[in-house]
Amino acid sequence: MSSIADNIRSVTRRIQKATEAAGRAAGSVRLLAVSKTRPAEDLRLAAAAGQQAFGENYLQEALDKIEALHDLPELEWHFIGPIQSNKTRAIAENFQWVHSVDRLKIARRLSEQRPGDKPPLNICLQVNIDQEESKSGCHPDDLAGLAVAMSGLPNLNLRGLMAIPDPDQPQDSLRESFQRLAKALDSLRGNPDVGGSLDTLSMGMSGDLELAIAEGATLVRVGTALFGPRDYQH
Structure with a gap:
């Protein structure tokens, strides 16, 4: 069975090949290890193999891991799950990135609750790019207005956009979803x-991830290919 270190090397090679095939600069795409439901020991193994950025969906689970791995201050914590209003303070205090901001109310709370001794919180606006009823994210038509409002908040740095297109749609449709998000960022x-x-x-x-990189992804969120099938009983 492949080790986590082997998997990181394999996924890194995939990213490098896709980046080169797209004619993009080496190193222009980052790997975010999606580590939800994974024990802290798995993250420690990944960190030993050179992985520094980790994405978490569940706040309390993430806080437990941040505490367990406090001896690794180089780790970069990204919150990528849905955000409830009563969770914003802990997110603002403990993460460097938030990918799942889709409402101005949440952005304002994150800005207000970001500790003054920390740099601005990096945020991505989550877009419901395929307008699926079951998905989080702002409507594409609301994106510009939200971006204007959020970029004016003092303790946030609007870094870009995030989306989770339907992975089961045909490849051509998936490519179009990625293209729409890239065009939205250009706009x-x-x-x-x-x-x-x-x-x-x-x-x-x-x-x-190869298709996403071909259409301009700068950060890919990878879990299963690094850690194996997810264990939701954890």
Whole structure:
């Protein structure tokens, strides 16, 4: 059975090949290890293999891991799950990135609750790019207005967009979903009222990262290909 270190090397090679095939600069795509339901020991093994960025969906589970791995201050914690209002303070205090901001109310709370001794919180606006009823994310038509409002909040740095397209749709449709998100980010970059770094497209997972990279992903969120099938009994 492949070790976590072997899997990280394998996925890193996939990212490098896809980046080269897309004619993009080496190192322009980052790997985010999606570590929900994984024990802290697995994350420690991944960190020993060079992985530093970890994405968590469940707040209390993530806080337990952050505490267990406090001796690894180089780790970068990304919150990628749905955000409830009563969870924003702990997220603002403990994470460097949040990918799943889709409402101005949540963005305001994160900005207000970000500790003053920490740098601005990096956020991505989550877009419901396929307008699926069951998915979180803002409607594409609301994106520009939200981006303008969020980029004006003092303790946030709007880094870009995140989406979770339906992975079961045909490949051509999936490619179009990735293209729509990339075009949406380009549109924000051209809007003089939107501030922030706007350098991040968080899209693509274990099964479709090559397609996402071909369409401009700068960060791919990979869990299964690194850690194996997820154990929801954990």
